[in-house]
Amino acid sequence: MPSKTKTLSKILKYIGIYKLYLIFSTLLAAASVGLTLYVPILIGDAVDLAVDKGLVDFEGLGVILLRIAVVVAVTALLQWLMNVCNNRLTYNVVRDVRRDAFAKIEILPLKYIDSHPTGEIVSRVIADVDQFADGLLMGFTQLFTGVVTILGTLGFMLSINVGISLVVILITPVSLFVAAFIAKMTFSMFKLQSETRGEQTSLIDEMVGSQKVVQAFGRQAQVQEEFDGINDRLEKCSLRAVFYSSITNPGTRFVNSLVYTGVGLTGAIAALRGGISVGQLSCFLSYANQYTKPFNEISGVVTELQNALACAARIFELIEEEPQIPEPENAVELAAPEGSVGLEHVNFSYEPNQRLIEDMNLSVTPGSRVAIVGPTGCGKTTVINLLMRFYDPVSGRITVDGNDVRDITRGSLRRSYGMVLQDTWLRAGTVRDNIAMAKIDASEEEIIAAAKASHAHSFIKRLPQGYDTVIGEDGGGLSQGQKQLLCITRVMLCLPPMLILDEATSSIDTRTELRIQRAFAKMMEGRTSFIIAHRLSTIMDADTILVMKDGHVIEQGRHDELLAKGGFYADLFNSQYNI
C-alpha cells in the first residue's frame, strides 16, 4: 500500500490543473463564512436598538436592517459561486482520473487483465472513483468551511466576551467524545450486520441465480426457510446496529443544549453586571448554535476523507500499473502478408516457476491449414495468445513473413488475423453493430452476405427487429451457439489474410458446423489458418496437425500419417469414434 502522503500528492497533482478553481473556492469560502458570522452581530445590534416601549431607534434600525439584507444577498451569491467552483473542481478531477484509468486499461498487458477479476477493476473505475468524488466534494465544501466557521466564531465570540466564550470552548468537546464513544461501541454491531448481510446476499445470489433449478426440484419452501433464518438474524442485529448508532444525534444534541444553557446562564449573569447587552447575548446564543454544528460535521468528513484516500490509492494503483511493452520507433507496418509464420525455440509460461511451452518450433508456409489438438491444458490456447501477441514469449521468437512480431506494429499484426474464440464476446448494442465491429463502414449487403455465409442470417431474421435487435451486454438473450455464429460473421465480414479459430464452433450443432466449415474453407483458400478443435472430425483435412501434450508438440503430420503411426493422435481419434 502506498503511503497516504504519496497518494495525497498524486491527488494534488490532479487538482493542480484546476488551481484557479481551488483558489477561488478558498477565497469564496473564507469570505462567505466571515459574512455569515457577521449577520448575528448585526441582528444583535438591531435587537439592542429595540429596547422597550417607546425606546426604539428606528433610523439606526433601518440602516442595520438594510445592511443585513445586503450582507445576506452577497453571502448567498458567494456560497453559490463556491458550490459551483467546488463542483467543477471535483467533477473535472474525477473525469480526469477516470479517463486516465480507462486509457491504462486499453494498454494494460493481457496478463494483468487475465489475472484480475473484472468486477474488481470495474469497481475501481466506478465505485472507488465515486467514493473518491464524494469525499473530495465533502472535503471541499464542509471541511474547509467548517474549520473557518469554528475559528471565525471563536474569534467573534472572544471579541465580544472572553468569559462566555470559555464556557462554549470547554463544553463543546464533550459532544465529540460522545460521538466517538458511540461510534466505537457500535463498530462490532455494524460488523456483524454487514457480515450477516453478506451471507444473505450470497444466498440470494446463489438461489435467485439458479431459480430455475430451485423450481425444477420444487425446493421453494426449503430455500425460503433458509432465507427466513438469515433474515431473522439480520433483523435482530441490524436493529441493534441502527438503534445504537442513531443515539449519536440525540446525544450530541443534548450536549449542544447544555452549551446553549451554559451560554444563557453566564451570558445573563454577565448582562446583569453590564458586561454585555441583550443584543450581544442573542448574538452569542446563535453562535452557540452555529459553533457546535461544524464539529459534528467535521468528524463525519474526516472518516469520509480517509475512505476517499483509500479509494484514491486503489485507483492510482491501477493507473500506475506497468503497461504493455511499447512498440519500437521503426516498427514495421504489415501491409498484405503472404502468411508464412514461424516459431523458433519459443519458451513460455504464465507463472515463472510453471513451465508451459518449451522449445516450440514450427514453420508454416503461406496458405496452409494448421490444426492444433491435444488434451485440456496442453497449451493450445497459449499458442494463439502468442500468435496474436496477447502475450510475448519468454525466450525465442515468432515471425510473420520473416519479421519478428515484436518489430511489427501491434495494429497491423492483429489486423492480419481474423480470430474467433471459444469465449464469445458480444457487446451491448444492435446485432448490426456487433457484426460491423471490424468494418464500421460495411454496407448492408456486405453484412447480410457475411451473415449468410456463417449461417447466422436465418436466426437474425427471426429476431424481433432483425439486424437492429438490441442485444444485452455479453449477448444476453442469445444462446451460446447463436453468439458463436455472430462472432464468426464478424470475421467473415472483414476477411483478414490469416485466420485463427479457437474452438470456434464448439457450441454449434455438427450439421451447421460442417456448413460453416465449408464456407471457411472456401474463404480461406490461399490463406494461412490455425484451428483448434475438440471434435477431430473437423480438422481431418488440415495440412498439418500438431498434437500437443504438456506444452510440447509430440506429433506432427497429416491425419492419415498420424493415424498410421498409431501414437497419441490415433488413440485420441479412436476414443472419439468408438463407443
Next chain:
Amino acid sequence: MFRLLRYMGSYKKETVLAPLFKMLEAFFELLVPLVMASIIDVGIANRDNGHIIRMCLLMAALGLIGLVCSITAQFFAARAATGFSAKLKRALFAHVQGLSYTELDTLGTGRLITTMTSDINQVQNGVNLVLRLFLRSPVVVFGAMIMAFTIDVPSALTFVVTIPALSIVVFGIMLISIPLYKKVQTGLDRVLVATRENLTGARVIRAFNKEEKETADFNEKNEALTGLQKFVGRISGLMNPVTYVIVNLATVVLIHRGALRVYGGRITQGELVALVNYMSQILVELVKLANLIISVTKAIACGNRVQEIFKVESSLSDDAKSVPDKKSEYAVEFRDVSLRYKNAGADSLSGISFKVKPGQTVGVIGGTGSGKTSLVNLIPRFYEATGGQVLINGSPVADYPLAYLREIIGVVPQKAVLFKGTIRSNLLWGKPDASESELERALATAQAADVVAAKENGLDSPVEQNGGNFSGGQRQRLTIARALVRRPEILILDDSSSALDFATEARLRKAIAEDCGSTLFIVSQRAASIRHADLIIVLDDGLAVGMGAHSQLMKSCEVYREIYESQFGKGEKADAV
C-alpha cells in the same frame, strides 16, 4: 413505493410512536426560546439572579427530557424500519420463488439480485430516515410558527409568508433534480458498461484494433457524465444559498415589525429575541432537511423498483388440488403443441405431436436454436404451451398440482448447477428424506460413484458455490444423480451428458434403463447419444421434420442423415460403429 407500506402493518404502534416522541422532543426544543425570553425579560430586567438560575435549570431539564424522548423515538423508528425491511425482503423472496420461467426470463437474474439486495437496503434507510428525521422537520418548522403566534400575532404573520416560500424552493429544487439524478445514474451506468466491456472483451477489442476508438467513445461518455453532474450540482447547489436568503430576509422583516411592536409596548425585547430564535431554528432545520432529501428521493426510486417486481405476477396458474387419475396408456403425449415465448417474433415450436409409453426412451435432436430445450421444458410445465396440449398419463399438465408434477419429473438442465454445501446436501435436493443407500444407488446409476470415492470425505465433501471445485463432467454426473435420487417417473436429460465421453455416456444410459425404468427424454446434439432411442424427434427451426427410430430416419429424414453423417462420416462407416 407507497404500496410497499403495507408491510409496515404489524409495526403500526412503532410507526405512530416514533414520530410522536420525535414531536415531543421538538416541542420541548421549541420551549427553549421562551425560557430564554423569560431570562431576558424577567431575570435581566428585574436583576433576579434566582430566576436566571431556575430558568437555566429548566432549560437543562428540557434538554434531558428531549434526549429521553428522542432516544425512545429512535428505538421505535429502528424497530419499525428493520422490521419493515425484513418483512419486505421475505415477501419479495417468496414472490420471486413463485414466479414462473417466463417472468424470470423477462426480469433477468441480475435485476432480481440487485433489487433484493441494494434496492431494499436503500428503502430501509429511507424508512428509517423518514421516521427519525423527516417528520421532525415539519414539526419544528410549523411548531416554530405556532410558538411565534403565541408570542405576537402580527409579527408571526412573517412566518406565514416565509414557510410556503421555503417549501416552494425546497420542493421545487427537489422536483427538478430528481429526474436529473436519474440521468446521472444512467450516465454512470454507461461508463460502467464501457469499462466492463473493455475488460471482458480485451482480446477481441485488441484483435480488431479498436483501442483508440474505444478510448474516444469512453471519453465521450465520461464527458457527458461530468457535464450532467456539474449541471445537477449547479441546481442543487442553489438550495442552501436561496433558503439562507429567504430566512434572513424574513428575519429582517421580523425585526422591523417586531421593533414597531416593541415601540408600541406590545412585546418585550426578550420576546423579540425569541421570535428571531424561532426563525433561526427553521433555518437550521431546513439545512438538515436538504441533506436528507437526496437520500429519501433515492429510497423512493428504489422502492419503485421493488414495487415493479411485486407487480409481476406468475403467469402459471396452480389451481389443481388433487392428482388426476391415470387415463391413458401413454406416459407423455403432445397434441399439436406450439410455443411462442413472450415478446418473441415467431413460434419456437409448432405443430408437435407424439406419444410415449412408460419406460420408453425419446431422443430429441436438432441444430442450435431448433427448439429442443423448449420442447422438454413443456413437460414439467416450466412454460405453458401457447397452442395444443401436453398430457401426462392422459391428463393435461395444467390439471396437476405444480409441486406434484415436478416431483414425478426429474430434470437435469444443460447448465450443471450445484449449490454451496456438501455432495450430500446437493443430492438431498432430489429427495429430502433419502436414505444413504438411495443416495449411493443414484450415484452408481449416474456413473458418479468414483467422483465421490475420490473425495476424502465422501458424501460429506464440501461443494463450493456453483460447484467450482468439480470439473464439468463431474458436475454433470452429480446433477444427474441428484435427479435420480427421487426415482422420477419421467427423467429429462437436457444435453446434460455432453461433457462425458461416449463410453461413460453409454454406460449411463444403460444403467438408467435398468435401474429406474423411467420414461426417458434425452436431448442431445450427438447422434450417438440418441440413436438407440425408441423414438427420435428431429427438430429444425421449431418443426418436427422427422420422427421414428434410427434406421427409419436414416432412410426418410434428410436432416437426420446429415446430422448423423456430419458426426460419423458416410454410409458404411456409420454402420460399423
